Structures are given as C-alpha cells and as structure tokens.
Amino acid sequence: MIAATSNASPSTDPNGVLALANTPVLWICALGVFLVIGVQSVIYILAARKASAAAGMTKQELNTSFSTGAIAAIGPSLAVALVAVALLPLFGTPATLVRIGLIGSVQYETAAASIAAGTQGVELGGPGFDQQTFAIMFFAMSLGGAMWMLATLILTPLLKKGEHKMAKVNPALMTVVPAAALLGAFVFLGLAEVPKSSVHVVTLATSAVVMGLCLLLAKLPGMRWLREWGLGIAxxxxxxxxxxAQSAGLAGVA
Known part of the structure; x- marks a missing residue:
C-alpha cells in the first residue's frame, strides 16, 4: 500500500485516496505542467507577432485573431471546468488539473480510469477503491496521454512532408483538405451524440441554429463582433x- 499524508478526514476518505491524490509532489508536477504551457503560449504569441508581417497581416488583424481565439476558448473551457469540478472528489485536484484540464477528454480519462480500476477488481470510486488502485489508475491515464503526445511528435513531421508533396501537385487542394477534414470531424462528433437521447438532439440543434444565426448577423454593419463571440454564445x-430539456424529462427518450 502506498503511504501518503494529507489533511483529508478519515471519515470522508476512508481508503486514503484523497490523501495520496493531493500530495505535494503531485501539486508540484501539476504546476510544472501549467508553467510549461504558459511559457509555450508566450513563445507562440511572440512568434506570431514576428511572422505577421511576412504573412501580410496587420496589427489589427492579429489582435482580432488573438481575441477571437481567447473568446472561442471560453465555451469549451467552461464545459471542461464543470466536469472537472465533478471529478475532484474522485481524482483529486492535481490529477484533475493535469488530466482533464490539460487533455480535456473526459470520455477518455474516465474510461481509462474505469478500466484500470477494473483490473484490480473494484469499481471506480467504489468501496475497494484504495491508494494502490488510484496509483494504477493515474498511471494508466498518464501513459495514454503520453502516447497521444508521442504520436503527435512522430506523425507531425511525416504529415508535413505529405502536405508539401500535395501542395506541389495541386496548391488549391491544401486549402480544401484541412477545412473538409475539420468539418468532417465536427460533424462526426456531433452526429455521434444524436442516438443517445432527445436531450442530445435538442442540444445539437440549438447550437447549430444559434451559430448559424450569429454568422448571418455578423454580416450586418456593426455586428462583426459576433464572429468572435458566436461560438461562446452557441x-x-x-x-x-x-x-x-433535462428538466422536461427528455433524458430517457432516445
């Protein structure tokens, strides 16, 4: 059994999981990860400012791009934050910050944690969920995230070579393929939610209609700000x- 010290009460943490999940070493690791993210963000912003002139972008266009990205990130970040709060009693704060806050894939993280706990013959957060099971679960989640990053590191240069070859054959193709791939990915993810319940259908339809209206209204004089705020509003x-829809009892209607 892994020993750990914490201020968690034995009555609220009988197996000592939160005592392990909130140890100082995990807090240091979590803060280190976010420090790296902050440094990378500053480097990218400075690089974008230097490259803007070569790309033919004005300072106003560059600032608009930054503000659009920041505003568009509010909505997805809010959704992740709400789920992260619900998982704090299970994963602890440092693990939730690193795994859910950094990767943002709640479905993958919870699935990996459940499978890892199942290898020990216990349910995630169940009576037998102890420190050893938490350590195995956290390792499985971290290993999966590391493989994502490693795959990106290896495949990105290979895909970049393929991009250059396609650009030589047909330059216009490289303007269509990325947009089509991104659109297809979002359509696939959206349609995958439809069969689950009527709540999912209502949610998908509402977001699509509101986003469409925002884009239409953004064409009017004085309404261009909706291009930046459209995603967050949707x-x-x-x-x-x-x-x-959940309050109306549509959750169980498929």
Whole structure:
C-alpha cells in the first residue's frame, strides 16, 4: 500500500485516496505542467507577432485573431471546468488539473480510469477503491496521454512532408483538405451524440441554429463582433437548452 499524508478526514476518505491524490509532489508536477504551457503560449504569441508581417497581416488583424481565439476558448473551457469540478472528489485536484484540464477528454480519462480500476477488481470510486488502485489508475491515464503526445511528435513531421508533396501537385487542394477534414470531424462528433437521447438532439440543434444565426448577423454593419463571440454564445445557448430539456424529462427518450 502506498503511504501518503494529507489533511483529508478519515471519515470522508476512508481508503486514503484523497490523501495520496493531493500530495505535494503531485501539486508540484501539476504546476510544472501549467508553467510549461504558459511559457509555450508566450513563445507562440511572440512568434506570431514576428511572422505577421511576412504573412501580410496587420496589427489589427492579429489582435482580432488573438481575441477571437481567447473568446472561442471560453465555451469549451467552461464545459471542461464543470466536469472537472465533478471529478475532484474522485481524482483529486492535481490529477484533475493535469488530466482533464490539460487533455480535456473526459470520455477518455474516465474510461481509462474505469478500466484500470477494473483490473484490480473494484469499481471506480467504489468501496475497494484504495491508494494502490488510484496509483494504477493515474498511471494508466498518464501513459495514454503520453502516447497521444508521442504520436503527435512522430506523425507531425511525416504529415508535413505529405502536405508539401500535395501542395506541389495541386496548391488549391491544401486549402480544401484541412477545412473538409475539420468539418468532417465536427460533424462526426456531433452526429455521434444524436442516438443517445432527445436531450442530445435538442442540444445539437440549438447550437447549430444559434451559430448559424450569429454568422448571418455578423454580416450586418456593426455586428462583426459576433464572429468572435458566436461560438461562446452557441455553447451557452446549447447548455441552457440541455438543462431545460433535462428538466422536461427528455433524458430517457432516445
């Protein structure tokens, strides 16, 4: 059994999982990860400012791009934050910050944690969920995330070579393929939610309609700001619609 010290009460943490999950060493690792992210963000922003002139972008266009990205990140970040709060009693704060806050894939993280706990013959968060099971679960989650990063590191140069070859054959193709791939990915992820329940259908339809309206209204004089705020507005509208549909009892209707 892995020993750990913490201020967690024995009555609220009988197996000592939160005592292990909130140890100082994990806090140091979590803060180190976010420090690296902060440094990388500053480097990318400075590099973008230097490259903007060569790309023919004005300072105003560059600032608009930064503000659009920041605003568009509010909605997805809010969704991840809400789920992260729900997982704090299970994973602890450092593990939740690193895994859910960094990767953002709640489905993968919970699935990996459940499988890892199952190898010990216990349910995730169940009576037999102890420090040893938590350590195995956290290792499995971290190993899976590391493989994502390693695959990106290896495959990105290979894909870049393929991009250059395709650009030589047909330059216009490289303007269509990335947009089509991104659109296909979002359509696939959206349609995958449809069969689950009527709440998912209402949520998807609401977000699509609101986003479409925002893009249409953004063409009007004085409404260009909706291009930046459209995604955030659509996400908030979809969350509201999901809450109302859940309250109306549509969750069990497939």
């Amino acid at each position: 996400i908030l509208a979809a969350l509201t619609a999901a809450y109302l």
